[in-house]
Amino acid sequence: MKRCLYCDAHLQVRASWGGIFGVEKEKLLCEKCSGKLESLAGPLCEICGRSLNDLDETYHNGTLCSDCIRWEDDVQWQGVLTKNCSVYQYNSFLKEMMAKFKYRGDYALGEAFGESLLSLYRSECRSNVLVPIPLSDERLYERGFNQADVLASMVGAPVHALKRAHHEEKQSKKTREARIRKVENPFVVVAGVREQVTSAHITIVDDIYTTGATLRYAAKALLDCGAKSVSSLTVARG
Template sequence: MISNCLNCDDELIELMSWRGLFYREPQFLCYACDKQLVKIEGKRCLGCSRSLDDLAQQLIKGDVCLDCHRWEVDPEWKGILHQNFSLYRYNDFLKEYLAKYKYRGDYVLAKAFSHTIKTYFTKVDYDLIIPIPLSDERLYERGFNQSTALLEEAEVRPSNILARSHSEKQSKKTRSERLQQEQVFQLVESVESDLNGKSVLLFDDIYTTGTTLRQAAKLLREAGAEEVSSLTLARG
């Protein structure tokens, strides 16, 4: 049982509530840290989950943001990714938390999101849930795939049928470079028959430009998947 905050190491003090008398959620962050995890609420883009409440009107096209509108008017990418749903805002706190989790190898930090991810999956249904993979080089460097670990902590069994070729870190690329990169994903085996007519959910930690998710979705659609959506922990 975890008795100290995973982020700041302060002692966890249980806050009593009427709801808590009947249903007790696992606690991994102290109140001060937990309140800095901000869930996306209000009106959001139906394409990528970006909060529309924060956008200037000229950056909104109907029910989607301008970025998603541009993806959908491009014949190559139209309809490739059905929809992305993100759980949290990528604020300074979450940025630092995920950096500690991903780049310093602090695997246990994934526990902080297990309940939220698990709750999401009680409301949706997909044939396959596929984490975005790391290249072999990046996996060796980090020691674990952050997306796979998040799913496993939430007791979600992933289907690891994608492989990824090595490239420069996404965080070091400009937006333009991300949008122009070549296909980096491959199917790890002949799974076309397993994908035919299936609904697929991709999972990743952060949605930034949507390029990575759309590349993976395009490969899966070409292999026979009926529909590909995505879930990300944060919307960058």
Template sequence: MITRIAKTNRKEEHNLNCLICEAPLSHSLSWHALFFLHAEEKICGECKESFIEIKGTVCRKCGRPQDNEKLCRDCFKWEADAKTGSLLQQNRSVYLYNSFMKETLSRFKFRGDAALVSAFAPSFIRTFQKHFRQTRFALVPIPLSEERKIERGFNQAERLASLLKRPVLHPLIRTENEKQSKKSRAERLKEKTVFKTDKGSVKGLSVLLIDDLYTTGATLHHAARCLKVDGEADLVSSYTLIRS
């Protein structure tokens, strides 16, 4: 299935081709849809089915799929540590990390295909409304370092946050520059200073961190600590596109 993914550096544009494999979509659209193209129609059915949405029971803390709602092994460790146990209220994610998602995410993040955010939009918005609509969160995208943002041309977390049509704040500054994907789990967990923020930057607010991928939870816990301790946030949760 990976071979269906088009290897392009497409700029953001409106067309009637699948954003991922570029197969024509017009054959299945009505004239009404041609003029009012919805987000659901930005990818073909085959590509849509290759993404695996998270359904059923999950860890009540991080949203990892499992056969019960008890804390998973990772969350049990986070909660058992007095320094991290109360930092992150909960995380919820939309998709599992399979091989098709891995290739699509690589195009989105590392090959500058910012238009691909529209491929995720319907499920990302729907899942947000399911889990977070009742709470008045301020959205805070996980920031990139300036060097990394220049290299990619955009921040993928900011693009995802923009889909939700809610207030977006940028109180966090990233203080380390090394790619997280190159670090081992142990290295991610040992990091102490990843972000900084001004004192009281989100005082009294309920914050929802937005990111593309939840792996170990280390990045989100680092951000939550910064926002709660220095930013004085009331509570911090997180919402990610993918749970690996």
């Protein structure tokens, strides 16, 4: 008997022609759980993919949300992330589901996002090189797996092009300005994969787009290494 990956309820398997011929997709979540996931639809911000329907008009100009307008107004960040595609709205149910997946180590639950992530990738960024956002060694040790890597693996063969930088320099040695602006990028490109990054169109994979800062820092590191363009694919838009 199949069970829902999230709530463990028995999954109803209905006999149908699709099922008999094996073309019906296997369900991983029960109807109650899948019904709580909100797909992003309607007018979306052209860069970050957030729903503009939920925003007051003062927070968007019709195509971009005010956060993205701010990012694009800053020469340092202009065009760094071409587009983010998220599957779902980060609602309270998805928050719970993500916590179970990420923090409580339910590795298998990630599979519930696989199909929708793959179809979004196929429609928006097919044939791009997939790069998961890396965890720090400490986090990886704590969790036992990198959720971004699990998600990227369901879409294709990820290239582990990024790692967390270790900025050795002591805080006290930095100039006051550097401390305030936090100019150091938390990511660096791994030396052995430079060839795969140079001139490539890259899609970074992560679980959530929240402020967009993490994804933009990662994109910047890849662009500095010669990537042609960087977009991102995430399960949730926070």
